[in-house]
Amino acid sequence: MKRKKLDIAILGTGNIGTDLLIKVMRSEFLQCSLFVGRNLQSKGMSKAINLGVTVSDQSIDILKENPDLYDLVFDATSAMQHFRHAKVFKELGKTVIDLTPAKVGILCVPSVNLAECLKEKNINTITCGGQASIPLAYALGTVHPDIDYIEVVSAIASKSAGPGTRVNLDEYIETTEKGIQMFSKCKKSKVMLILNPADPCIDMQTTIQATIKDPDMKSIIQAVNKMVATIQRYVPGYKLIVPPTFEGNRVIMTVRIKGLGDYLPSYAGNLDIINCAAITIAEEYSKIFTLTKSEK
Amino acid sequence: MRKKIYIHDVSLRDGSHAISHKLDKAQIIAYCQAAEAAGVPSVEVGHGNGLGASSIQIGLSRLEDVEMLSIARENLIKTKLAIHVMPGFATINKDLKRAFDIGVDLVREACHCTEADITERHIAFARERGKEVIGALMMTHMASKEILLEEALKMQSYGAEGVVLYDSAGAYLPHDVNEKISFLVANLNIPVGFHAHNNLGMAIANSLTAVESGARIIDGAIRGFGAGAGNAQLEVLVAVLQKMEYETGISLYKILDAAELAQDKILEEIPSIKNLSIISGLSGVFSGFAKHVSRLAKEYELDPRDIFIELGKRKVVAGQEDLIVEVAIDLKKINSTNNSKANG
Incomplete structure (x- = not known):
């Protein structure tokens, strides 16, 4: 018997939303029943229309009025808008995967806490830099549970940062810092983001530095390599380019993330990693969802 | 009437790069008092990359941002206390609010020269809090005058009360300065400024070209105390502008005294073109x-x-x-x- 795909609505038709659409259309577990924004003329909207997807420019209202059309929604708008949207989805009883840094719901890094997140109705994918760095910070924390300080700096291509990302820079920093601390149990964290305008565009790159007294490098390298392999299962372009290195009084490592090149070209690894995380969450959710449905 | 040029002193911020961000309390007190005495209009204080940038990546400051700013605040009266802020390092909640509570007067809201839209929220917030805000476009040798104008216009629309072009790499020659500054002056409603670095020995010459092209804000650092080969040497700027009959409001003798003091108490070495x-x-x-x-x-x-x-x-x-x-x-x-x- 052919398994029924989970109906997904995508709210937000910017870079993130449009890239998600392409990934959903490729998924064997998901299908997009509604692609929703505010402007039928936008680039993302045109792309969706060309792909034959049902679209609407009625934003959150269309989702409010037609709850039967979808089982799960991706919110790819902005943090400020998600605060409003979250209330609507809660009333409707819909599960939402929130791709803004609003951190209303549980913070989810699929390689670390996927199972726990699937029990929740509002799942937050943190930030692109968070998806790149938190699993490694978590791996460090499993070896050294009492790290004083972890610092994360990501550089992304200017062209990959749409208006949503730009207006959310402060939230990006604060949400990623919270995630690093929560998952690694470190005492203090600092996060920085650089938009690099170089042409040709640079690939997303994230460096993690941790102040650790007498680091157990052998165990760190082992834990990091294991984590990298786990992430590569859902983010194929994730690569460790500077392995954990003890230099000065810090452990430093760098990853580079090449995207799948679905909507934006492959330099936009930032877009890809957060969307790959969201898709993974949705696909796992679809397995549970259809299960509970068939039990009824 | 003599034309006024606003000199902005970046010694205690850009100079932080030269001493690996290790400014201490006594140094900040001594320099702020000397700058105040000389009549310097504004003094920028902090980590080399500005507010919230103290980090392993770029270098850890000896003192926290709030400590540096509080010390400077206590020692400045007429001279404005200024900060350099780059979105992506500092946030409103973590950094700007605290700096404003301490009593910062002037904000340089900075970004790479093609990314002005990331400064929108910070500029709006600073203006709401009644601060003077100047937009800072960095690494401007990497963009054409047309693009720089577009970005400067964005900052103007967000509420910036001036825009300064930074030659962060010290890569400009005088004709580059003239081309870009005069184009911005002709097309903006707010004052335009220039921030030089001396890598190719052009800092003073470029600053003068900027003035003659219509710039009204010029950045300088005492003894050139700044990143790499240093900035336009402040006391030289004051002397040369005086000779050219521009008005800076800065006392030449007292800024020379400040230079002597900085050399003794703050600089590890006088910047030179290595x-x-x-x-x-x-x-x-x-x-x-x-x-x-x-x-x-x-x-x-x-x-x-x-x-x-x-x-x-x-x-x-x-x-x-x-x-x-x-x-x-x-x-x-x-x-x-x-x-x-x-x-x-």
């Missing part, structure tokens, strides 16, 4: 990278000039210090393969 500064100016790489490059070149036994040229090829911008490690490792690999080939 070979690496020349190479960084030529390759268009941010001057603040120099110390990191030298350190890693020693550690990996590489020629620091090769590192700079490779960084230039990769078009690095401030904040990407981690890339130096990567470049060093890559160059080391290339070197060792070349060696093994030669041996084989």
